[in-house]
Amino acid sequence: MTTPMLTKNQSLVFDVLTKAEAPLSAYTILDKLRDQGFRAPLQVYRALDKLLEYGVVHRLESINSFVACAHPHEDCHSHGLVAFAICESCGQVMEFHDHEVDHRLMDWLKSQKFKAEKSTIEIRGHCAKCAA
Amino acid sequence: MTTPMLTKNQSLVFDVLTKAEAPLSAYTILDKLRDQGFRAPLQVYRALDKLLEYGVVHRLESINSFVACAHPHEDCHSHGLVAFAICESCGQVMEFHDHEVDHRLMDWLKSQKFKAEKSTIEIRGHCAKCAA
DNA sequence: TCAATTGCGTTATGCTATAACGTGTGCGAT
DNA sequence: ATCGCACACGTTATAGCATAACGCAATTGA
Numbered sequence: 001m002t003t004p005m006l007t008k009n010q011s012l013v014f015d016v017l018t019k020a021e022a023p024l025s026a027y028t029i030l031d032k033l034r035d036q037g038f039r040a041p042l043q044v045y046r047a048l049d050k051l052l053e054y055g056v057v058h059r060l061e062s063i064n065s066f067v068a069c070a071h072p073h074e075d076c077h078s079h080g081l082v083a084f085a086i087c088e089s090c091g092q093v094m095e096f097h098d099h100e101v102d103h104r105l106m107d108w109l110k111s112q113k114f115k116a117e118k119s120t121i122e123i124r125g126h127c128a129k130c131a132a
Numbered sequence: 133m134t135t136p137m138l139t140k141n142q143s144l145v146f147d148v149l150t151k152a153e154a155p156l157s158a159y160t161i162l163d164k165l166r167d168q169g170f171r172a173p174l175q176v177y178r179a180l181d182k183l184l185e186y187g188v189v190h191r192l193e194s195i196n197s198f199v200a201c202a203h204p205h206e207d208c209h210s211h212g213l214v215a216f217a218i219c220e221s222c223g224q225v226m227e228f229h230d231h232e233v234d235h236r237l238m239d240w241l242k243s244q245k246f247k248a249e250k251s252t253i254e255i256r257g258h259c260a261k262c263a264a
Numbered sequence: 265t266c267a268a269t270t271g272c273g274t275t276a277t278g279c280t281a282t283a284a285c286g287t288g289t290g291c292g293a294t
Numbered sequence: 295a296t297c298g299c300a301c302a303c304g305t306t307a308t309a310g311c312a313t314a315a316c317g318c319a320a321t322t323g324a
Binding site (some may be wrong): 105115127 | 233237
């Protein structure tokens with residue numbers, strides 16, 4: 001998917017996520033944008049919906065938060081599944097892609113005639129720094 | 133982990149999940165147990181916490197719901213990661229395990245010195261029946 | 265006996281997400 | 295040109311998910 005011009009709200013939300021060092025919840029984003037005129041959750045959710053659709057933002061289901069894509073210049077859809085390692089201490093997220101895992105999962109799904117549409121792979125734990 | 137005797141509330145919640153054909157949200161479970169004296173969400177969540185700890189129930193992060201483990205007589209922890217295929221039409225869930233995927237993910241995490249604790253692998257889409 | 269643990273019940277609250285309504289703007293087709 | 299449509303936006307209200315904080319009762323082990 002080619003990313004169209006972002007609207008003002010979309011840009012504001014995207015910038016907040018890009019500058020953040022860790023995933024943010026929709027309400028945290030809202031708070032960070034109050035000075036820019038944001039008043040209601042829907043303003044954030046609507047922007048996020050589009051950013052997710054464009055593939056420039058990911059949603060982390062296990063922590064109800066959002067991160068900017070770590071590989072903005074590639075096309076996330078093209079390298080299949082995306083996986084995340086989320087540090088429960090510092091909040092940092094590592095994003096990675098592995099074709100082997102993709103194929104393995106997809107083969108199993110195919111064998112079940114299951115038609116995959118969206119996937120979530122999230123590992124929670126502690127990063128090198130925090131595990132020490 | 134060996135599963136201790138379940139308390140009354142834990143048994144009630146577990147039974148509801150076992151009989152359900154699809155994952156249930158905590159509040160749906162609560163509604164199903166009102167006749168048995170349940171009044172508050174915490175009664176459900178506390179039971180669920182224990183059942184999750186014992187490994188007899190799984191939480192589906194992407195749909196905020198819970199399912200009974202499909203392999204109750206094995207030890208889910210022993211076969212590593214658990215993955216789910218969730219049909220968005222009929223709600224049915226297929227649970228599966230794949231050592232290959234496990235190893236691949238774990239190797240990557242190890243290379244990053246990331247210490248994994250909990251994992252979530254969920255694929256949403258349409259099952260054979262519903263995809264037709 | 266006393267302290268610690270665990271389960272339970274209740275009330276209140278907080279966090280996450282969407283429904284439903286209306287406004288304005290741009291743009292292509294008739 | 296103007297009508298209809300698609301889309302972004304703003305607001306209020308509400309729905310859905312989860313936990314904090316309090317207190318009580320039963321169990322266990324020192």
